[in-house]
Amino acid sequence: MNKSYSIETDFINSRLDRWFKKKVSLVPQSLIEKNIRKGNIKVNNKKKKSSYKLKEKDIILINNIDFKPTKYKIKKEHYKPSRKEINYSSTIFIENNENFAVINKPAGIAVQSGTKSRRNIIDTLRESKEFEGFDPFTVHRIDKETTGILIVAKNRKYAQLFTSLFRIRKIYKTYLGIVIGELDKKKGILIDDLYHYEEDRKVITKAITHFTVLDSNNNYSLLKLNPETGRKHQLRKQLLLHGNPILGDSKYRLTLNKSKSKNTLMLHAHKIKFTINNIKFNFTADLSINFKKVLNEKYLKNY
Secondary structure, three states: OOEEEEOOHHHOOOEHHHHHHHHOOOOOHHHHHHHHHOOOEEEOOEOOOOOOEOOOOOEEEEOOOOOOOOOOOOOOOOOOOOHHHHHHHOOOEEEEOOOEEEEEEOOOOEOOOOOOOOOEHHHHHHOOHHHOOOOOEEOOOOOOOOEEEEEEEOOHHHHHHHHHHHHOOOOEEEEEEEEEOOOOOOEEEEEEEEEEEEOOEEEEEEEEEEEEEEEEOOOEEEEEEEEOOOOOOHHHHHHHHOOOOEOOOOOOOOOOOOOOOOOOOOEEEEEEEEEEOOEEEEEEOOOOHHHHHHHHHOOOOOO
């Protein structure tokens, strides 16, 4: 197999190995590394590392590859949403343009397909009329039971841009959460070391969250939460550590009642703001009917 490829706009700044898996064949990483060392995969007729970031006008040359392009391809089956789910997805858009969409994610649906649940937002959006002619790209996630703002890129360029903005903390998020109990202060910063395990290795990361108490009584508080860092389940873990777990969190704290409702986590991604090309974007996601209902039930003001 002797072939040359010009880099498409969508793949500018993509890694060489990721481009190969996407455009040529989904092969094991070791096989790509082996063929790069042998000089069978070159960029502009020069050897490059697998981590090389592709540039505009790059030409990738593939020579004497010792496997068939389709040999290692894995068929990835997407979740097939119902017509009702597709129609409903059109009602949750906050912003929709040629580069990205912002949606108000409902509770009870994951962002991406996983081992426990195949039903997910990304595959549903893929079938929607708003994404006709586009592929949805995940740039961040919110938990399955969390409601609110989710950004979905429509091309690789903006997916990489949003990923970079999140990494350098230039995207600012505001959450609303109903927690159990009252906090000692009306405003402050939560700073904690959170840990998780990667196989047998314990990994510790610092989590920083700014909070403001919007309303409270003897039993419950409504908080505005601004995470400075983006750790997995950060808000849920931190609030539990400080003695004020989020109402309805069955993962990090058992629910107080035996409600049959699955959508009881009282955490909502309310606002998000960022700047692209000197243009400021600011989006707000309305509270769900269920969130408003719980505010009334717990005698907290509607925000």
